[in-house]
Amino acid sequence: MLAKLALPALVVGVGCSLLLIGVSEAADALQSVLWETLPDALGVGRYSVFWMLVVLTATGIAVGLVVWRVHGHAGPDPATTGLVDPPLAPGVVPGLLLASMLSLAGGVSLGPENPITAANIALAYWAGMRLLPGGSAKLWASLAAAGTIGALFGTPVAAALVLSESLAASAGRPSAPAEEGDADAATRGWAVWDRLFAPLVAASAGGLTTTLITQPVFQIDLPPFSGPHWGDVAAALVVAPVGAVLGLLGVYAFPYAHRVFHTLRHPVLMLTAGGIVLGLLGALGGHLTLFKGLDQIGQLTESHHSTGALVGMALVKVAALTTASAAGFRGGRIFPAVFAGVSLGLGISQLVPEVQPALGVSCAVLGVLLATTREAWLSLFTAAVLVPTVDLLPLLCLASLPAWLLVTGRQQMRLKPDGTAYGARPAEVGPGPEGKHPV
Numbered sequence: 442m443l444a445k446l447a448l449p450a451l452v453v454g455v456g457c458s459l460l461l462i463g464v465s466e467a468a469d470a471l472q473s474v475l476w477e478t479l480p481d482a483l484g485v486g487r488y489s490v491f492w493m494l495v496v497l498t499a500t501g502i503a504v505g506l507v508v509w510r511v512h513g514h515a516g517p518d519p520a521t522t523g524l525v526d527p528p529l530a531p532g533v534v535p536g537l538l539l540a541s542m543l544s545l546a547g548g549v550s551l552g553p554e555n556p557i558t559a560a561n562i563a564l565a566y567w568a569g570m571r572l573l574p575g576g577s578a579k580l581w582a583s584l585a586a587a588g589t590i591g592a593l594f595g596t597p598v599a600a601a602l603v604l605s606e607s608l609a610a611s612a613g614r615p616s617a618p619a620e621e622g623d624a625d626a627a628t629r630g631w632a633v634w635d636r637l638f639a640p641l642v643a644a645s646a647g648g649l650t651t652t653l654i655t656q657p658v659f660q661i662d663l664p665p666f667s668g669p670h671w672g673d674v675a676a677a678l679v680v681a682p683v684g685a686v687l688g689l690l691g692v693y694a695f696p697y698a699h700r701v702f703h704t705l706r707h708p709v710l711m712l713t714a715g716g717i718v719l720g721l722l723g724a725l726g727g728h729l730t731l732f733k734g735l736d737q738i739g740q741l742t743e744s745h746h747s748t749g750a751l752v753g754m755a756l757v758k759v760a761a762l763t764t765a766s767a768a769g770f771r772g773g774r775i776f777p778a779v780f781a782g783v784s785l786g787l788g789i790s791q792l793v794p795e796v797q798p799a800l801g802v803s804c805a806v807l808g809v810l811l812a813t814t815r816e817a818w819l820s821l822f823t824a825a826v827l828v829p830t831v832d833l834l835p836l837l838c839l840a841s842l843p844a845w846l847l848v849t850g851r852q853q854m855r856l857k858p859d860g861t862a863y864g865a866r867p868a869e870v871g872p873g874p875e876g877k878h879p880v
Contacts, residue, residue: 446580449584450640451646452646453581454642454644454645454646454650455588455650456561457561457565457585457643458588458591460538460560461589461592461651462651464538464541468546468553472546472548472732475496475546476548488727488728488731493720493724494720496548497723498716499547500546501713501714501715501768501770502712504769505707505708505710505711507540508536508712508769509708511536511540512535513529513530513533513535513537518769520767520855520856524555525586526559527578528581529563530563534563537560538560541553541556544765545733548719548731548732549765549770549772550719550730550732550758550762550764550777551765552734552735552774552776554589554590554593554775555771555774556772558590562585565588583639584640585643586604587641590603591646592647592648592651594822594826596644596648597641597648598822599819600640600647600648601644604637659827661738661802662739662743664798667797668797668836672795673797673800673836676795676800677839680786680840681840682847684782684807684811685847687805687809688810690759691759691812691854692852693852694760694763695767696861696862698764699766699856702768715770718764722757722761725753725757726754726758730757730780733772733777733780741780742783749788751788751791752785755781755785758784759778762774765777775819778814779810782802782806782810783802786804790802799828802827802828803828804840806820810824812847812848812854820841851864
């Protein structure tokens with residue numbers, strides 16, 4: 442049974458990576474036109490306040506038109522979706538990818554992970570159920586999710602951690618009796634590694650494909666970590682919760698921002714307003730706070746910024762992430778949250794020189810990600826690979842404990858259909874006009 446899944450898993454993993462690379466390359470090409478070719482031709486500054494407002498407002502209009510007029514409306518309201526959700530109809534995929542590409546190119550503070558994962562799950566499910574009808578929605582969704590996560594990070598480890606966390610969560614829920622035709626019934630007694638076998642094949646194929654084609658580097662250049670020391674233990678226990686508090690600022694503002702934008706009731710108006718706010722935030726925080734944040738992290742560490750500027754950029758990035766998600770832009774939150782954590786960690790290290798930059802950055806990233814994603818293993822993995830030093834691992838594991846205690850049980854950066862956040866009491870943030878939230 443496992444051997445039969447290897448080939449489909451390989452195909453899905455490679456396909457997930459190719460779709461990610463294709464959308465990213467198209468977005469990069471459009472970004473070059475919007476932020477280099479056009480302003481140079483017009484004689485305006487590439488990242489002047491005027492140009493940031495023009496491009497981000499235009500991006501809001503363009504994405505709003507896609508959400509309004511393109512078939513499928515670019516998928517459901519992104520405020521109500523997670524990283525891995527049930528398959529969408531395949532007809533939704535073109536609009537979703539177009540909206541994501543426009544957002545990435547236009548400087549919106551969101552990453553590609555959520556739309557690409559949703560698109561890959563939809564396509565894998567649609568093709569898999571036709572070519573191999575004996576499979577299940579859960580199988581194809583897990584293969585596509587693993588392949589996409591592996592492609593995003595260039596390694597299958599992140600996918601394994603995310604899926605193992607999902608398996609652990611599902612193991613705690615009582616399962617319904619098997620019914621006739623239940624494709625998942627045969628796998629319910631499998632060991633965890635058996636269940637992870639095919640997704641890991643997909644994740645390995647996705648990660649290897651991305652690495653061979655684009656050679657991604659998901660780490661930053663910081664002074665080497667000289668430790669651990671007793672002072673590093675205290676620093677880790679403080680910095681990670683500080684990062685979590687920064688993330689929670691966005692989490693608690695999220696349902697209110699969502700309600701404000703959705704009072705406009707029309708996607709073009711909502712996204713145009715969101716683009717204007719993002720342009721103003723870009724003017725406040727500088728051009729490094731634009732875009733998904735992955736490339737900007739390297740620029741952040743290569744130049745010197747004051748402590749106030751670094752903390753300010755972290756706050757602006759969280760505000761931009763919250764605004765973009767609440768206004769309806771299609772994109773993920775992992776990479777912008779990483780930028781906010783890096784900026785905060787560098788600021789803390791400058792403010793308190795005893796906190797080594799590698800420790801400050803990794804712990805701050807860990808805290809921000811825990812608050813904004815609630816994916817504990819993914820947060821720990823991201824913080825660890827960003828500053829690849831083995832000596833940091835024990836400190837990161839220790840730092841995750843107080844940070845997790847701070848965020849667990851609190852509301853999440855994801856909304857229910859009534860407009861309240863998961864983990865929030867229904868009375869805390871009411872629904873919009875007439876009790877509805879328009880798409």
